[in-house]
Amino acid sequence: MSIEFGKAGRINRLGSLLKNLSREEVLEAVSRFEKLGRKVDSFDESSRYDLIINGKAYPPKAVFGLAASAHLNFDVKSQHFVGGEASASFRILQRLGFEIKPKTYRPGRKEGLILHGNYSRRDAWKILGEGDTFRAGSGTWGLQGIIRDRPLPGDAVLFVTLGSYEGNQYEDAVTEDGALIWKSQAEQTQASPAVRQLVAHDETRNLVCLFLRTEESAPYTYFGPLSFREWDPASEKPVHIVWNILNWPLPEGLASKIGLALTPALSPTYQPIENDIPSSLTETAPPDRSKSKSGKGNGNAYGNTDWAEREARNRQLGLAGERLVIQKEIDHLVAEGREDLANSVEHTATVNSAAGYDIRSFDSQTGQEKYIEVKTTTGDLNTDFFISSNEISKAEEYGESYWIYRIYDFAAGRPARFYRVSGNVTKNFDLVPTAFRATRKF
Structure with a gap:
């Protein structure tokens, strides 16, 4: 079988060359992939898609490359073809009945x-x-x-x-x-x-x-x-x-x-909060649900509110609260003799706002990952907070490894306080729908 290459070094007419590739050949490639320790020369781990077989995820390009190599009796490398939704490699795998799913993981x-x-x-x-x-x-x-x-x-x-x-x-x-x-x-x-x-x-x-x-x-x-x-x-x-x-x-x-020259603020009332950061962070018990004003909320009526300024301030509060929690986590891990884990604490939200949590930390005893969502307010212990559907979904996915850290009394010159609760958000909090995302029916 003659194999020709284009100017970019890719195999020409890949779909035609592999029109007789069978499902069994792909499954054999999966077995070889496992025997190779899930590593194949020239192929990296997939960062965007998973090939799902028997509930287990595999890198689609690497598996396809192994199957193509055996079928063509030629060492097919990563640079010889492309992956992705519109690619011939993905179309062939899907034609053979294999499921390819986008990853929910993003590089960090x-x-x-x-x-x-x-x-x-x-x-x-x-x-x-x-x-x-x-x-x-x-x-x-x-x-x-x-x-x-x-x-x-x-x-x-x-x-x-x-x-x-x-x-x-x-x-x-x-x-x-x-x-x-x-x-x-x-x-x-x-x-x-x-x-x-x-x-x-x-x-x-x-x-x-x-x-x-x-x-x-x-x-x-x-x-x-x-x-x-x-x-x-x-x-x-x-x-x-x-x-x-x-x-x-x-x-x-x-x-x-x-060399970034900033132009005037869009909100005329904008003020940075650098000087309003609390001096420390102290943990307290969560609110007593039997004594809280369940269902009534703790919001205020806003008159002539500068919504842009309020949103900007909330972003600053949130970021400042996350940084306090990161330092708290690092200090705790160091005090427990786990400097190795302390060095791996990650401020996820700075690069991935869609992760469903703000901080990745660790349990000092087991080393298990903790996924922390931080909610910060200048209000008191019983002040309500907003949570996204994605955060709720991640809490369900991660179970007891998912934590809400609720910071309150956030103000300059005094310790801020926080409580924390782990597990499914729907079991730990009363959720009141305040808005819905509407998509046109077709």
Whole structure:
């Protein structure tokens, strides 16, 4: 059987060459994959898709490569074909009755994705673009500003260059209150699939990852995930969108280091809370459910509220509370003699707002992972909080390994307090529906 290659080094007519590949050959490849210790030369672990066989997950490209190698009597390597939803390899596996599911896992610190780290486009592609091809200065990762459905379906990656330079027709900016004023590519309209996906973005379900630089020749800085704030529905070619940068304010000195000049805050009442951080964090018992005002809530009536300022302040409160908990977890693990675990505590929310939890920590006795969702308020012990459907789902998935850390009395000059509860959220809290996500029936 003659095998020919294209200019990119890929096998030509792969579908035709493997039209007689059988399901049994794929299952034999799975057995070989297990015997090889689940590692195959030239193939990395899949970061975006799982091949599900008998309830167990396998990397689709690696298994397909082994099956193709045996069928063609030729050593098929990762660079010889592509994966992904529209690829010939996935179509063949699905034709044979195999299930391929998108992963719910997104790359983080161990894959090299670090908040405020510096990256080239190639660097970002290596972490977030599995199955894609990189061509410097052209193509999806080498040129475009919006990359859809990466790292997972429904996600997006934005590459933004601020400032004036040849060929730049946009007026993007970052404001003092952490808003990114952004314009899409010039040819895009309200009907463009990329624009429709972005304006429907929900940061608790999917990621929009921001890589930003201020000079065309500089590396990009990873600013973490964004949340959709508003858009101008009258704008066309390009479409105007405003995002919230979730990790705000920036660390001291970062803006000047990368040459980022902030424009005035969109909210005239915005004030940073750097000086309002509590001095420490003290644990208390959870509220006594028999004495709490169940079902009545503890909210306030808001008159002429500056909702943009309130949202920005809540983001700052949330981030500050998460940092207090991270330090609390690290201090506890060190005190228990588990420096090894303390060094692995991860602030997940800084790179993945859709994880369903904020912090990954560890039980000091068993070493088991803990998934911590932090809820912070300036109110008292019985103040209600909001929780997303994704967070509720993750609590069900992780069971007793999932924790709610509720920080209250958050104010400068005195210790903040917190209680914690593990397990299924629906069993530990009364959930009152306040909003519903509506999708048009067809």
